[in-house]
Structure formats: C-alpha cells, structure tokens
Amino acid sequence: MTVTIQVPEPLDAEQTPSRRRVVLWTVFVTVVILTALAFFAVGRLTVAAQQVADDGADAGFARDMQAHHAQAVEMALAxxxxxxxxxxxxxxxxIATTQQHQSGQMFAWLQEWGLPQAGTEPPMTWMSAGTGEHGTAHQSQPAATPEERMEGMATPEQLQALRSASGADAxxxxxxxxxRHHQGGVAMATxxxxxxxxxxxxxFAAGLVEAQNAEILALQDLRARL
Structure with a gap:
C-alpha cells in the first residue's frame, strides 16, 4: 500500500505562533492517522479466522468505543x-474526522464477526474480566446510562453547557x-x-493509547494558554 503525504509549506518567520501551532498540529494528526491505519492494516493481515464471542472484550470494546467516539465527535463539531x-x-x-473514521472501522469489525452492533450486556461489562474494578462497580447500577458507565463521558448537562457557551468560555x-474524555478513552483502550x-x-487499542495520550498533552498545553 502506497501512502502519499502532502507536507505543509515550510514555516517562515512571518507566520504567527498560532499559525505555526496549527500547522504542527496538522502534521501531528496526519502521522497519528497514518499510524492508526497501519495498525488497522496489520490487524487485518494477521488476524486468523476465529470465533469472536458476543460477550467478550473484542466485541464489547468495538461497541463501547463507538459510543465513546460518537460523543467526542458531537463535542468537536459543536x-x-x-x-x-x-x-x-x-x-x-x-478529532471529528479521525474518530468518525475509527468508528467506521469498529462497525465493520462487528459486521465481519457476524455480531450485532448492540450487545445484550450493559456497557463496559467486558472490562470486568480485567481487574474487576469497572465491572463490579457498575453491576450494582444496572439502570446507569452509558454516560455514567463509561469513563470520561460528559453528562447531558455538560453537553448542553458546551452548546450554550461561546467565545473563550466555550x-x-x-x-x-x-x-477528560480522552483519558477515559485511554483507560478503555488499555x-x-x-x-x-x-x-x-x-x-488498534495500542495505537489509540499512543494517539490519545499525545492529544491529551496537546490539549493540556492549549488549555493553559486559553
């Protein structure tokens, strides 16, 4: 597979610091996207024909991360x-374009595995096979919403506040x-x-951990300057 990268024009002294940061961010995201695609391609080439359990971590992650990404896209577009x-x-x-693309990949996995897009178990149940921290805590709250069960998800009130805000406050x-959303995504991917x-x-999860940790650092730097 041949990938052509369009390199941004060289930075010159007349460009503003803000413009330079945007160009550098664009280069960074291009690398992140290509890395994610590479991980995805390797996964497709190396995965053997095998039965994926409907209640296992693979299917649970594909479903829950789609929902997690959907909220990130909503906030980004707003x-x-x-x-x-x-x-x-x-x-x-x-964020919007990258996570929409990744959601499409996970949607396709479930189709290929012959599994429904919605599982029968509550969100995040698949994580209880690890430390037990997430599954045990959430099993006592069967009526909890996905926003309450998934790490880093904004509440409906926070989403409405974002839609209503403007200027520097937004x-x-x-x-x-x-x-916070990316930190939750890193926990899920880990x-x-x-x-x-x-x-x-x-x-895919390894690439997501690396990419979102890098984005967290970039967002923290930006937040300090707002």
Missing amino acids: VRDTSANEEIRAIAYD DRLFADLMI AALNLAQTARVRD
Whole structure:
C-alpha cells in the first residue's frame, strides 16, 4: 500500500505562533492517522479466522468505543462551528474526522464477526474480566446510562453547557471535557489491549493509547494558554 503525504509549506518567520501551532498540529494528526491505519492494516493481515464471542472484550470494546467516539465527535463539531480560535477549530476538526473514521472501522469489525452492533450486556461489562474494578462497580447500577458507565463521558448537562457557551468560555470548556474524555478513552483502550483476543483489536487499542495520550498533552498545553 502506497501512502502519499502532502507536507505543509515550510514555516517562515512571518507566520504567527498560532499559525505555526496549527500547522504542527496538522502534521501531528496526519502521522497519528497514518499510524492508526497501519495498525488497522496489520490487524487485518494477521488476524486468523476465529470465533469472536458476543460477550467478550473484542466485541464489547468495538461497541463501547463507538459510543465513546460518537460523543467526542458531537463535542468537536459543536465547538468547531462556533469557535473563533484557530487552534481549537483545527483540533476539533481533526478529532471529528479521525474518530468518525475509527468508528467506521469498529462497525465493520462487528459486521465481519457476524455480531450485532448492540450487545445484550450493559456497557463496559467486558472490562470486568480485567481487574474487576469497572465491572463490579457498575453491576450494582444496572439502570446507569452509558454516560455514567463509561469513563470520561460528559453528562447531558455538560453537553448542553458546551452548546450554550461561546467565545473563550466555550473553548476552555471544550478543552476540559475533551481532556477528560480522552483519558477515559485511554483507560478503555488499555483494558482492550490487555483483554482482547484478536490481534486486530489489540493493535488498534495500542495505537489509540499512543494517539490519545499525545492529544491529551496537546490539549493540556492549549488549555493553559486559553
């Protein structure tokens, strides 16, 4: 597979610091996307024909991370359409496009495995096969919503606050929510890396941990300057 990368124009002294950061962020995200695609391709080539359990970590991760990504995309699109901050808009666009693509990959996995997109178990139950911390805590709350069960998910009230905010307040709230959201995503991907049975899911989870940890650092740096 041949991948052509369009390299941004060299930075010059006349470009503003904000513009330079946006260009560097674009280069960073391009590398992250290509790395994720590479992990995905390796997983497709190395995964052997095997039965994936409906209640196992592979299927549970694919379902729950789709829901987790969907909220990240929702938050990113909300702020991208309203923010006047060039860096926030660039970050939001990259999060939305990258996570929509990854959700499509996980949707396709479930189809290939012959499994439904919705499982019979509550969200995050698959993580109880690890330390037991998540599954045990959530089994006592069978009526909990996905937002309450999944780490890093914003509450409906927080989402409404983000939609209603504007200017620098919206930028700061988006950065705060997305940092926490990514931290939850890293926790889920780390569990999948340890529990998944297929090389495809383990490789994808490893790439996700690396990419989202890097994005957390970038968001924290940006948040400090807002």
